[in-house]
């Protein structure tokens with residue numbers, strides 16, 4: 753069994769056979785729906801494919817394009833809320849709007865006792881401070897800042913190691929500083945990989961990318977890759993998402 757702790761699935765991925773690949777490889781994916789139409793799409797895929805674990809949240813990139821009320825049905829029913837957060841690097845949406853949407857969703861998660869997956873790009877300091885007000889389990893997606901990691905370690909967060917761990921020093925720091933019982937691996941989906949490496953990838957590559965990240969964690973921590981795999985499977989059980 754493989755666990756991709758954060759990805760997006762597109763129409764093209766489905767045309768390229770991702771649903772079959774998930775069966776073949778026993779590949780479970782915490783699959784983000786990022787806005788109301790995307791959530792509807794991911795929910796429909798999850799009905800066809802048990803390996804898709806939907807996570808729903810209004811992504812900071814869409815914070816000013818949709819109303820939170822149109823997300824409520826998804827925010828109230830999912831097992832993990834996210835990807836939510838703030839971003840001052842890759843998006844121009846006003847930060848006050850992003851913050852309002854983010855905090856409202858954190859409050860819903862806290863009320864429900866529901867774990868969250870957070871996007872922190874460029875806002876690592878502020879989000880690191882905000883999370884100290886919440887007691888829900890927190891997963892930090894693809895942390896890639898050289899700073900403020902201590903804020904997240906103090907809060908006992910989980911981390912999904914990004915697919916650029918082979919060459920990104922900040923991601924390697926996460927691996928070194930975070931305990932194995934708080935680590936996952938993620939691909940973020942084919943679009944993100946395409947962005948990271950500058951060429952298109954087929955969903956068939958995703959399992960390979962996860963295994964490569966696991967090898968890299970094994971090297972950086974000096975722990976056998978099989979043990980890293982086992983630990984990731986153990987870590988996901990805490991969230992009680994599926995019965996493989």
Ligand SMILES: [Zn+2]
Nearest residue numbers: 760784835940
């Ligand atoms: Zn993502």
